[in-house]
Amino acid sequence: MSTAVAKIVDGGEKALMRRILEFFKDRRFEPGERLPGERVLAERFGVGRNALREALAALISLRVIEARPNSGIYLRHFASESSFDTLVLLSEMGEPPSPQEILESIEVRSPLEREACRLACKRCTSDDIDALRQILDEIDRVISVKGNIADLDQAFHVALVEATHNSVLVRVLHSFYCLSMERRRVYFANPMRGQESAKAHRQIVAAIEKRDAAKADRLMTKHLDNARVYWGVVLGSSLDAAGGSQPRSKRRRPAEDV
Amino acid sequence: MSTAVAKIVDGGEKALMRRILEFFKDRRFEPGERLPGERVLAERFGVGRNALREALAALISLRVIEARPNSGIYLRHFASESSFDTLVLLSEMGEPPSPQEILESIEVRSPLEREACRLACKRCTSDDIDALRQILDEIDRVISVKGNIADLDQAFHVALVEATHNSVLVRVLHSFYCLSMERRRVYFANPMRGQESAKAHRQIVAAIEKRDAAKADRLMTKHLDNARVYWGVVLGSSLDAAGGSQPRSKRRRPAEDV
């Protein structure tokens, strides 16, 4: 859905933001460096100062740049200061994350989702469980007609994290889900993965319902590990052994574990 | 620093964004609801359409609203869809997070920082260690003159997470650090806490240097627990028993299970 929305909005601001960010990369602007004035930039990109300022406002809100009145626009430290949602926005406007960023994202998601499982075990209500079960049923239905459960998979994970009743965690993980939406769609193009996923989901929900945090954690770890390994292989990375989960005794390649 | 920067930028867009968000709250807009047109909003807030659109562009980039051409502006689902950085931006413009959000943030930070410790043990370079030690020395210097180490504390945590060489993790945690900057300053107003913190930092760095992930994790857990308990007490919450980590007496090892 977020993609569909993005398509709607796309015609506007975001294309310009992308061009601006590419401009930064091309020109090798250093963090802290002052970049051309608004009027110059507007002319350079062939847009009015108005449209440019809107794009800059968005970039400011994402902490990519900062504007100092009567001085200029300055590039912030890119990798560390700019918000994670910069990546989300970029991916929404068609700039796919790099393989590196994908694997890094999975690495960050894992401990968060595991924490979500543990918290859900502590705090979930029967309503939360109902919501999860409803999504599980819907997933089964879609699987039975060989549909793509990408959206429902995200809905499940959202519902799960909402069961933690921690709105900050919901927001953070929601950003991750948006970031990986395209990849999720590819992943679930294979219906078999949908079945695997559905099975794991049911087990996780059952563990949460029984308030068995250890089991829920273990199941989620395994569940996420599948995706991590999959993308590690697909992207041909060597990061796989450095994933977000701790050695679960077996299934760990000591190959490059430190 | 981010606060200082915010002060510089403050005069501009952000005040308007805050007013808009307050307007949403006051009017009890429901998610998905269409809100007044740009021209109406501009007049309502007594600003030009231009300034309003810049604020909207920022809110769009944070996924608080979405604009559909030839249709209107629509409010997105607030708690789950809007980005975590919305909170960061709000705090930068003087809207402090609620106690609830503070404790929730700590709850999310904890597993991330623990993961950062583990990853740093695997991947940190001697340069990373040097950077950390340099900050530690600087912290000692400031403590010796009874200064406030809030900024340095953040620098330490940033340097630590940078030692993971995971840029996504850096971005996410950086957002958290920005969000809690004001509180950190309050916390370290008491020099004793600075000393406690410095000691814990040294132990953590030592553990990381020895690649002892279990110990680093344990130390970080304890370190964060101090802050969690502190803020739980200060904010008078009952959430403390539900925090991201277990009671210290239980001495959890890295990923074990719980």
Next chain:
DNA sequence: ATGCATATATTGGTGGTACCATTGTGGTAG
């Protein structure tokens, strides 16, 4: 009364201009 076609109003998107307050700079007078 119905139904289709046209006109109108409204939407967000964009470019342009003029102006403000502030600041940095550079030249000039002392």
Next chain:
DNA sequence: CTACCACAATGGTACCACCAATATATGCAT
């Protein structure tokens, strides 16, 4: 060399006119 002042450049803001697309209203013809 210093002090002062004028000027240029900055981002911040407002207002305007227009566009393309849409939803709504209108009106005409059947």
